[in-house]
Amino acid sequence: MNPSPPPGAARPRAVLYLRQSVAREESISLEVQETSGRTYCTQQGYDVVAVESDPGISGRTWNRPAVQRVMTMIETGAADVVILWKWSRLSRSRLDWAVAVDKVESAGGRIESATESVDVSTSTGRLARGMLAEFAAFESERIGDTWKQAHERRVKQGRPANGKPRFGYIYDPDTQDFHPDPKTGPILTELYQRYISGEPMTGLARWLNLQGTHSVMGNPWTPVTVRQMMDRGFATGTFVRHGERLEGVHEALISWETWEEYQARRKVRRATKWEGSKKLLSGLVRCYCGARMHSGSTSRYSCAGYLEQQTRPHPGRLSVQRDTVEDAVMEWLREVAAEIDAAAPKQPARPAAGPRPDVLQRKLMKLQNRLDTLTVRYLDGEVDRETYERIKTTTKAESAELEDQLRELRVHGRNPVGDLIPDLLRDWDGLSVGVRRDMLSRLIHPVIVGDGYGRSGTILVRGLWEDRPTPADLP
Numbered sequence: 001m002n003p004s005p006p007p008g009a010a011r012p013r014a015v016l017y018l019r020q021s022v023a024r025e026e027s028i029s030l031e032v033q034e035t036s037g038r039t040y041c042t043q044q045g046y047d048v049v050a051v052e053s054d055p056g057i058s059g060r061t062w063n064r065p066a067v068q069r070v071m072t073m074i075e076t077g078a079a080d081v082v083i084l085w086k087w088s089r090l091s092r093s094r095l096d097w098a099v100a101v102d103k104v105e106s107a108g109g110r111i112e113s114a115t116e117s118v119d120v121s122t123s124t125g126r127l128a129r130g131m132l133a134e135f136a137a138f139e140s141e142r143i144g145d146t147w148k149q150a151h152e153r154r155v156k157q158g159r160p161a162n163g164k165p166r167f168g169y170i171y172d173p174d175t176q177d178f179h180p181d182p183k184t185g186p187i188l189t190e191l192y193q194r195y196i197s198g199e200p201m202t203g204l205a206r207w208l209n210l211q212g213t214h215s216v217m218g219n220p221w222t223p224v225t226v227r228q229m230m231d232r233g234f235a236t237g238t239f240v241r242h243g244e245r246l247e248g249v250h251e252a253l254i255s256w257e258t259w260e261e262y263q264a265r266r267k268v269r270r271a272t273k274w275e276g277s278k279k280l281l282s283g284l285v286r287c288y289c290g291a292r293m294h295s296g297s298t299s300r301y302s303c304a305g306y307l308e309q310q311t312r313p314h315p316g317r318l319s320v321q322r323d324t325v326e327d328a329v330m331e332w333l334r335e336v337a338a339e340i341d342a343a344a345p346k347q348p349a350r351p352a353a354g355p356r357p358d359v360l361q362r363k364l365m366k367l368q369n370r371l372d373t374l375t376v377r378y379l380d381g382e383v384d385r386e387t388y389e390r391i392k393t394t395t396k397a398e399s400a401e402l403e404d405q406l407r408e409l410r411v412h413g414r415n416p417v418g419d420l421i422p423d424l425l426r427d428w429d430g431l432s433v434g435v436r437r438d439m440l441s442r443l444i445h446p447v448i449v450g451d452g453y454g455r456s457g458t459i460l461v462r463g464l465w466e467d468r469p470t471p472a473d474l475p
Contacts, residue, residue, distance in 0.1 A: 040114035158249035165216035198435030
């Protein structure tokens with residue numbers, strides 16, 4: 001224990017640093033810590049000039065606002081001594097602890113504990129302080145290991161690593177299981193159906209808020225929070241752990257086919273960036289130079305490449321009437337519908353231009369075998385880490401692309417054009433623009449508008465089961 005200052009001497013200025021642990025078994029209230037710290041300062045003859053606290057923040061991180069302010073006070077001379085409830089309150093990281101002690105002592109300050117008195121002016125005291133700091137780091141690692149084991153045990157049982165609330169489900173703390181919520185479960189199922197039917201995320205958020213349904217945090221929904229919740233896919237009866245989707249023991253609210261359809265719709269909308277647009281063909285029109293064509297607030301589609309002042313080969317006009325392109329698409333739909341009615345559909349049993357599912361599956365297996373072989377060679381020291389990470393990243397990206405193609409083929413097989421086109425034309429007048437556009441994105445490649453926009457034969461429309469059109473295909 002440090003002696004009190006002699007009579008007449010300036011009283012040391014103390015700043016109390018409090019931190020409430022995130023671990024329940026060692027969580028001591030901030031009030032208890034402050035009371036203990038003030039009592040210690042009175043005994044030592046210190047003036048408390050500030051109290052800083054980091055409630056509910058782990059001692060493993062140094063990125064804590066209050067501890068940074070405390071360090072600044074010592075370095076600027078606003079305080080002379082830092083008072084802790086216990087040494088572990090400052091940090092449970094060996095490196096952060098050493099850096100903090102060095103900063104404080106280099107500035108002429110010192111750190112003291114109200115409940116673990118150590119005289120750091122002696123070598124023995126500094127050794128004791130170091131042992132207490134080491135024990136704090138050990139305790140942190142022990143707690144971390146315990147939580148990790150508990151999480152892994154839950155995952156092996158088919159349960160998420162934690163019991164955080166999930167929209168559409170109720171968590172039972174006794175069985176540690178999630179069960180469908182009779183109220184929000186059906187709403188979650190309907191969200192996927194609405195999105196697949198063409199409703200945008202903005203519409204889904206509006207629908208949820210209008211009926212008074214809030215997020216698990218009790219907040220109104222936004223398009224972002226709706227998308228994040230649906231993208232997790234918990235409603236499929238699975239959950240994600242370290243990037244891998246695992247089978248869960250909780251009941252699914254949507255089928256796997258619905259999930260694949262949702263993912264396919266999400267991919268198309270991300271690529272075309274038209275969600276929420278009021279234009280029928282937003283994201284689905286391309287200039288012959290390769291750039292997208294946007295409509296904005298006008299009645300025409302204009303080449304984005306020209307608008308962005310990029311170098312484009314444009315000997316003709318740079319925009320076309322929206323009605324001209326939309327009429328060409330409608331004419332194409334009617335032609336295909338007529339061929340279907342005449343028992344001569346353009347669509348074969350599977351897309352002629354795309355690879356067969358069995359070919360994609362074999363490619364996927366080869367990539368997985370390549371990754372397994374690479375991992376073994378890396379573990380045997382035959383491949384350096386940089387090469388391993390580079391090839392692993394490339395291989396995983398190729399695998400993800402193949403999985404996307406396989407999913408699209410399965411979705412396409414469940415939604416044959418022979419059914420989609422007649423139904424679309426029959427219900428056209430009663431469908432919203434968003435639903436019409438979503439249905440068209442399942443049927444056609446982006447429309448290409450050729451040189452001399454608007455002339456007969458310069459607008460090219462092709463089905464997804466045909467080769468993707470290129471400017472070279474224009475007449």
